[in-house]
Amino acid sequence: MNREKNWERLRKETFDVCIIGAGASGAGAALDAALRGYRVALIDQGDFAGETSSRSTKLIHGGVRYLEQAIKKLDLAQLKQVRHGLAERRTVIRNAPHLAHPLAILTPVFSWVEGMYMTIGLTLYDFISGHDSFPKGRWLNKTQALDKSPRLTRQMHSAVLYYDGQFNDARYALALTHSADEAGAAVLNYVALTNFGHEGKRIKTATVQDQITGETIDVKAKVFLNCTGPYSDAVRLLANPTLDQRIRPSKGVHIVLPRETLDSEYAILIPKTEDGRVVFAIPFGDKVFVGTTDNDYADLKHEPVLEPSEVDYLLETLQPYLDKTPDRADVQAGFGGIRPLIVSSRADTKTLLRDHEVEHDDTSGLLSLLGGKWTTYRLMAQDAIDRVAELLKSSVRSTTETHYLVGGENYRFEDWQTLQKKYDLPADVCQHLMRTYGNRAEHVAELAQQNPTLAEKLTDSQPFIQAEVVYQVREEMAVTLRDVLARRWRLELSDWKLTAQLAPQVADLMATELGWNDAYRIEQIQGYQRLLASFTKQAGLTPERSVFA
Incomplete structure (x- = not known):
């Protein structure tokens, strides 16, 4: 581009x-x-x-909440929406398989009756989805559930397993x-x-x-x-x-916790909360995203940010479902988005x-x-x-x-091994390149081969290499630090402190490509770091989580 x-x-x-x-x-x-x-x-x-x-829950789904409301209220509009969502779920994954895939989701239940209720509902969900490639859900006993997700609470009776889609939005x-x-x-x-x-x-x-x-x-x-x-x-x-x-904006936020919070590839659906919402805890990369909230939002001139009360609400909602509950010190980042709900006579945004x-x-x-x-x-x-x-x-x-999207046609994740042999890059880097760029991964690897310095990682803890920044500027129209760190990579969403630490390295690479002078480069770095620090402060997180600590 x-x-x-x-x-x-x-x-x-x-x-x-x-x-x-x-x-x-x-x-x-x-x-x-x-x-x-x-x-x-x-x-x-x-x-x-x-x-x-770019601030969704990263799920591709028909909507189990919509299905429940459709059945309880005999609401055909909700049922139609579920059917459309489940049909499109297949297409979203087919057209960009490097960016989207099925995700297993567990719903812990605390009684036999609750388990039967969820099983019937999710069996209907599978039935509406038709004959697609998604595995079918089932009711698991407590031992089976803990085997798949060992951090779940021992207080549960059992768990219901079903599948939806996950993607890099x-x-x-x-x-x-x-x-x-x-x-x-x-x-x-x-x-x-x-x-x-x-x-x-x-x-x-x-x-x-x-x-x-x-x-x-x-x-x-x-x-x-x-x-x-x-x-x-x-x-x-x-x-x-x-x-x-015509639009009634609604704010939804997520908090980000370490991967050890779940220690599992399986997500968790919390089917009922004090105020009638549905909350997910979802593994994404090396983190867990927990969300979302749903509240009216009128201040469209300002970016929605994570607030202390929202952090507390999501941690408290998660608490009954885990054996060991994370606390505020474990929160590493967060993000907020605004839903564009259409004005109607419904009383609140959760029912729109x-x-x-x-x-x-x-x-x-x-x-x-x-x-x-x-x-x-x-x-x-x-x-x-x-x-x-x-x-x-x-x-x-x-x-x-x-129509396959850029990177999606003839994609096979296993081709990371071919990439590794041809370009002598680390395995984690090759796997990351395949999941991020699909069949365009080799274009990034070629840049690293032409200039070996670009093959270097920006940090040992992540698979990002310098060649990606060059590729993102030249081919993906990245023009600011946040374009790279928040969207082309998802680092800002998952770790504010590390994002601030990597900003100078990314700025140096972008300055070379875009011709930034030194003053503008410094302005980009300091402005972005101040923004990240403000997110930490507004969320009321601990000083240890400060981006300047």
């Missing part, structure tokens, strides 16, 4: 559709439209998946964006929409500013599609100030449907893709581009269901 070339395209071309917002739905829509042969522009005021789409969105670029779309990060140009009341252009250079241009397109998630109302009102607001809607404003002509969730991003994108096709008076069908 070449940022300068794509900026020139924005300046000169007239597009069939300009998509605003490069999270899951926007990147998915860009790929769908490009594969249909449309001329596509995709812009985001920050990095690709820089907001909500930020890199999945990046793969969508990269695939759209290779299909012909002009994709750019750090390009902010500042205004619309109207002819009468109809939108004809979008005024955008490059957040790196400050340059402003007008982008010309036949259709404009708003995919900005929780920020959708701001774009809608910019296009037509008379519209009503995560379904989507494609809205067409007849006055301005703006299309907005509202609501939704990660698992059904492809269906959301397909529905949105179907509406684009109607406006363009075109009838090209979507082909995204069977």
